[in-house]
Amino acid sequence: MNVKNYLCCSLVPILLAGCTPSPKVLEDIQLVQTIGYDYVNGEEFEGTAGSSNIPPGEQSLPVNEVFSATGKTSKRIRQKIQSEAARPIVVGRVGLVIFNQELAEHGIENQVDSLQRNPSIGRKLLLVVSKEKAKDIIDSNYSQSDSVSQYLIDVVEQNLEQTIPDVNLHRFLVHYYSKDADPFLPLIEKQGKHLKVSGLGIFKDDKLVDTISFGDAYIFKILYEKFRRGQFEVELSGGEDVSLENLSSKPKIMVDKRNGKYTATFKVKVNGRAMEGVDLDLTDKKTIERIEKAVEKEITERAEKMVKRFQELNTDPLRIGEKARQRSDFNRKEWKEQYSEMEIKIEADVNAVQSGIIE
Incomplete structure (x- = not known):
């Protein structure tokens, strides 16, 4: 190898390293883990972001923070929420999205479209329908966990393994865009200081048209998978x-x-x-x-x-x-x-x- 080629090869990793964006430090960002959508009227909906951050310190407990805003699009809602947050909002770790039942009955096309177009959101994201306002579920204290967001995710995940059909954003989208099938989502509700999966929400295209009980959700699972x-x-x-x-x-x-x-x-x-x-x-x-x-x-x-x-x-x-x-x-x-x-x-x-x- 001549000297010119050697120098070029040696410079490549240095140049690439210079182009690599610096990693974000957790203490410097607002890491959103749960998102909720609630019906307001025919034009607007309310978006809620739940974040559980751990402050600096060896024995620090998670601090749950909730941000809400109303708008016509998810992008506009995120801009409003960002204006209230002390740190940049990051949604790359979102594990659960909650659609309020009233909103789901009117249709969730806009919200689903926003989720699938966001490259930072993974296809294994969990989606659910809530009987109560999604904001009330996210902005609550639960007896079994310091991190509200992680508790909500854990409840849904263990039920997907045990009693209700396995569904995430990817599987929902497959049915959502199919000409020969319709989607469904887990149905959740609050019970005192606990959250429970209470059944399934059945959709026709992007609209919720029916709900089935927890017991019938098990029958559904037997037929489904x-x-x-x-x-x-x-x-x-x-x-x-x-x-x-x-x-x-x-x-x-x-x-x-x-x-x-x-x-x-x-x-x-x-x-x-x-x-x-x-x-x-x-x-x-x-x-x-x-x-x-x-x-x-x-x-x-x-x-x-x-x-x-x-x-x-x-x-x-x-x-x-x-x-x-x-x-x-x-x-x-x-x-x-x-x-x-x-x-x-x-x-x-x-x-x-x-x-x-x-x-």
Whole structure:
């Protein structure tokens, strides 16, 4: 290598280092972790930013700060909030966005568009709908955490693993822009000094059209995705209560078309362990068979009722349309015309392992 080339190669890392922006020190920025949107009127909405910062010091506790402003766009709201903050607002660590139910019923197109266009926001961002004002949820003290923002995020995350379908910004957008499916989001509400996930919010395009209970959200999850955690309780014909600890659940959607008519069938396989049966012999084969039939009946009846409700609202959060689209003879116009009245069956196959037996 000649001297000229050597000098050029040596200067490259120095020049690149000079172009690298200096890292932001946490003490010098306002790191936003939660964002909330509330309905004001047909033109404006209120935006709230929640931040939990740790002051300098070895044993300093997080300081929760909340900023709110009203405007017609997210950009304008952020400008107003920045004018109140002592440090630059940074949204790169936002983990949760809360849409107030009233706002969601009017439509969240503008807010969703702003989120997806912001390059500093990750696709794993969690989205939820709140029964109360989003501002009231963010600007509250909770008994289980010093950091309000992290507490809110933790509550939603653990429920996504256990009882409700897994959804984040990326998955929401996939359904939001799909021509053959509709989105859904977790529904949250305050309960004293705690936050709880209370069900699911069901959308048609960008508008909230229905909510389902926490219990039905579990049925939704069984139909929607494969998972390995959770618990299902059922009452037997004799009045005995029994719990089925969910070990695995695997749904399959089958769409058929005969003589131009669409039909769909959900085939759901659930394997679980019978637990906590009061006055029941959970080692008895006949008792286990009773439990299996009872759980199959409960899942089937509740799922059929839920699906029928979705058809009445002409919304498809279970992605039946996307399955239909895989057919070579799929016709979207025919599908849209038939969806609300088509036959949709639920077939549940439950296998309950006897308590005390290790497979």
